[in-house]
Amino acid sequence: MQSNKLKLLIKEGLKKKINTKWFKVVNLILLIVIPLIINIDSIIKFFGGDFNDPVVINVIDNTNKFYDSVSSIYKNSTENLSSQNTEIKRSKKTSTELEKEIKEEESNDIILEIDEKNGEYTVKLTSFDYVDSITITILTSAINTTKTNLALLESDIDTSLLNEINKPVEIQRTYLTEELDENYELMTYISSFLIPMFIVPFFLLVLIVIQMIGAEINEEKSSKSMEVIISSVNPKIHFISKIITANIYAILQSILFILYFIIGIFLRTSITGKTITASFGPELSEMLNTFIQSGMLSNILKCLPFIIIMIILSFIAYSLLAGILASMTTNQEDFQQLQTPLMILIMVGYFISIIASTYEKSSFIIMLSVIPFLSSIIAPVLLITGQIGLIEITIAIVLLLLTIYLLIKYGSRIYKVGILNYSSNNLWKKIIKSLKTKE
Amino acid sequence: MLKVENVTKYYDDTPAVKNLSFEVKDGEIFGLLGVNGAGKTTTFRMITGLLDKTEGSITFNGKKIDYSLTDKIGFLTEERSLLTKMTVFELAKFYGGLKSMTNTEIEKRLDYLLEKLEITEYKNRKIKELSKGNQQKVQFIMSIINKPKLLILDEPFSGLDPINIELFKNLILELKEEGTSIIFSSHRMEHVEYFCESLCILVKGETVLKGNLKEIKESFRKKNIIINGNVKKEDLEKIDGVLKVTKNGSDFVVSIESKKVVEKVFDYIKKQKDITKFVVEEPTLNEIFIEKVGEQYAK
Numbered sequence: 001m002q003s004n005k006l007k008l009l010i011k012e013g014l015k016k017k018i019n020t021k022w023f024k025v026v027n028l029i030l031l032i033v034i035p036l037i038i039n040i041d042s043i044i045k046f047f048g049g050d051f052n053d054p055v056v057i058n059v060i061d062n063t064n065k066f067y068d069s070v071s072s073i074y075k076n077s078t079e080n081l082s083s084q085n086t087e088i089k090r091s092k093k094t095s096t097e098l099e100k101e102i103k104e105e106e107s108n109d110i111i112l113e114i115d116e117k118n119g120e121y122t123v124k125l126t127s128f129d130y131v132d133s134i135t136i137t138i139l140t141s142a143i144n145t146t147k148t149n150l151a152l153l154e155s156d157i158d159t160s161l162l163n164e165i166n167k168p169v170e171i172q173r174t175y176l177t178e179e180l181d182e183n184y185e186l187m188t189y190i191s192s193f194l195i196p197m198f199i200v201p202f203f204l205l206v207l208i209v210i211q212m213i214g215a216e217i218n219e220e221k222s223s224k225s226m227e228v229i230i231s232s233v234n235p236k237i238h239f240i241s242k243i244i245t246a247n248i249y250a251i252l253q254s255i256l257f258i259l260y261f262i263i264g265i266f267l268r269t270s271i272t273g274k275t276i277t278a279s280f281g282p283e284l285s286e287m288l289n290t291f292i293q294s295g296m297l298s299n300i301l302k303c304l305p306f307i308i309i310m311i312i313l314s315f316i317a318y319s320l321l322a323g324i325l326a327s328m329t330t331n332q333e334d335f336q337q338l339q340t341p342l343m344i345l346i347m348v349g350y351f352i353s354i355i356a357s358t359y360e361k362s363s364f365i366i367m368l369s370v371i372p373f374l375s376s377i378i379a380p381v382l383l384i385t386g387q388i389g390l391i392e393i394t395i396a397i398v399l400l401l402l403t404i405y406l407l408i409k410y411g412s413r414i415y416k417v418g419i420l421n422y423s424s425n426n427l428w429k430k431i432i433k434s435l436k437t438k439e
Numbered sequence: 440m441l442k443v444e445n446v447t448k449y450y451d452d453t454p455a456v457k458n459l460s461f462e463v464k465d466g467e468i469f470g471l472l473g474v475n476g477a478g479k480t481t482t483f484r485m486i487t488g489l490l491d492k493t494e495g496s497i498t499f500n501g502k503k504i505d506y507s508l509t510d511k512i513g514f515l516t517e518e519r520s521l522l523t524k525m526t527v528f529e530l531a532k533f534y535g536g537l538k539s540m541t542n543t544e545i546e547k548r549l550d551y552l553l554e555k556l557e558i559t560e561y562k563n564r565k566i567k568e569l570s571k572g573n574q575q576k577v578q579f580i581m582s583i584i585n586k587p588k589l590l591i592l593d594e595p596f597s598g599l600d601p602i603n604i605e606l607f608k609n610l611i612l613e614l615k616e617e618g619t620s621i622i623f624s625s626h627r628m629e630h631v632e633y634f635c636e637s638l639c640i641l642v643k644g645e646t647v648l649k650g651n652l653k654e655i656k657e658s659f660r661k662k663n664i665i666i667n668g669n670v671k672k673e674d675l676e677k678i679d680g681v682l683k684v685t686k687n688g689s690d691f692v693v694s695i696e697s698k699k700v701v702e703k704v705f706d707y708i709k710k711q712k713d714i715t716k717f718v719v720e721e722p723t724l725n726e727i728f729i730e731k732v733g734e735q736y737a738k
Binding site for chain 1: 451484487488489490491506509510512514516518519520521522523524525533534536537538539581582
């Protein structure tokens with residue numbers, strides 16, 4: 001009988017949350033905004049602008065020595081940089097003609113004029129507006145390299161020797177610690193992208209769960225409908241229903257987020273006519289390839305069961321704590337204040353995870369990674385980056401399970417007293433007393 | 440039958456209810472009275488299982504009240520206990536569902552009650568859009584949606600006009616006839632007098648008066664004599680045993696300290712002219728309540 005009531009409470013709780021105008025409005029906005037963000041570059045291009053056309057670097061090589069080398073070095077340096085939408089070409093026009101054109105069109109094109117006077121090379125770079133620093137750096141490097149090569153050629157140096165001089169030095173890496181992975185630096189770089197991708201949604205979803213539980217309990221308390229509900233349903237069942245409802249809602253919202261993301265990606269591939277990775281530029285493809293080849297993906301897949309267990313348990317623990325705190329408050333404002341410690345716990349976990357790569361294998365951070373609530377974020381991150389192993393993650397899971405057990409056992413006693421308490425007087429006394437009462 | 444036996448409830452060291460005992464038979468309406476903070480709400484919460492008692496026992500038809508029995512209990516709280524964002528039908532389905540009713544049963548019962556309280560048009564309206572009086576009607580409907588065997592009514596007529604009070608009264612009497620045990624609490628003593636055969640008055644958690652209403656009135660020393668005629672207020676006040684003389688329209692209401700004084704007043708009246716009314720009345724519950732509660736507060 002109580003299980004039917006549990007189902008009813010969950011159903012009504014979800015209906016109350018989903019069957020609202022604001023849920024539909026917010027999700028409609030997300031359905032529009034998320035695909036828009038994913039396709040923002042295509043949208044910007046659709047409305048037109050200078051960025052559609054490459055910035056032309058017009059080289060006026062009055063020396064007839066520089067252009068071939070400079071353009072070759074420049075093209076090589078920029079071929080993997082998707083942000084560099086430039087084109088280098090030799091111009092037959094005079095600088096005065098080009099300046100006039102650029103001024104009239106207010107274009108972003110550049111004039112690079114190279115002269116030789118008394119054996120000295122001078123370079124003049126003219127533009128209508130500011131030029132980005134990457135373009136300047138690459139051009140400077142190309143000109144200097146060309147100048148050096150010319151100097152070497154003019155000194156009658158042997159071509160093979162010249163090639164040998166210009167050949168880049170290959171740095172061989174040696175690690176004195178055997179188990180170190182040669183891809184580690186790259187993995188750390190990739191982790192800096194991946195970790196926020198895990199933490200931010202986790203943070204948002206925990207926030208949704210906490211807010212929902214608080215709002216639900218406070219609404220029932222402030223409307224006094226709690227008395228009617230609890231006179232028909234065991235407080236423990238009511239407590240569990242709130243936890244399940246909030247988590248189902250969080251899962252549902254996550255699925256919708258993923259759906260909007262997939263729609264965005266689908267639109268992107270349809271618009272650009274490229275594969276998913278190619279549509280985001282060569283950097284992403286390269287990063288993904290490295291990610292797969294480095295073994296990091298297989299490492300994540302191996303850790304996945306533990307990560308999933310940690311996430312599920314963390315959501316349950318945070319929900320239980322939120323439910324207990326909400327039952328103790330008498331209105332929504334009080335709950336907002338009381339949820340600050342929860343937010344701090346998540347934030348601490350977040351920051352520790354971010355700095356974990358800087359203080360690699362720090363004993364203090366590893367210790368924090370097993371402490372319930374902090375472990376929710378830190379432990380999965382340390383596990384993925386290989387800073388903790390099976391033993392530490394098992395300890396973290398066991399401690400979290402123990403916390404959940406204690407929260408259910410003692411929390412439901414606090415909840416039973418809290419939900420029918422409408423005064424903040426002697427609150428802590430009442431809570432301590434409720435902890436001593438046997439069910 | 441509800442049986443409350445020697446029930447005591449302490450909040451820390453403060454007693455909220457002390458040694459309370461009473462019975463409510465099937466089809467009986469029992470009045471539980473007291474000023475604010477007397478322990479009525481605590482008693483209701485203990486009966487419905489919301490609060491654990493410190494001592495004593497509460498049984499319904501011989502069984503301890505727990506969640507296997509709550510489906511047969513209805514509870515109308517003094518304050519509004521409605522989820523106002525829902526429609527009347529949605530809330531009925533929710534509260535009825537919590538009483539293990541099916542949706543078909545709920546709708547059938549809801550339609551009947553809406554018709555009885557003359558608000559059928561509000562079935563699919565959001566509760567927050569309804570007036571205070573109509574919200575009270577909805578609150579009442581929710582408390583009896585499950586045709587309870589035990590019903591607790593805490594200030595049921597709050598915010599209602601006299602016409603709607605009549606509609607409520609009819610439904611309460613209907614439930615009584617169906618055999619529902621009803622505990623009725625109100626500060627309006629005329630309503631308690633109308634419904635209750637027996638009652639209990641609580642002051643600071645202690646029972647100061649308990650029993651059958653008729654017997655309580657009969658045993659109450661003070662009576663009232665209603666006189667209409669050519670009499671002087673000052674002369675009446677001079678009679679030994681007369682406590683107070685007040686004017687109520689053209690009538691004089693003479694409060695006397697005991698039945699023995701009736702004869703003395705009658706002796707005086709016999710000597711006066713144009714006497715059209717001489718009625719000895721039992722005291723009102725209101726008077727009994729004020730006196731009993733007042734005595735305890737004075738202590």
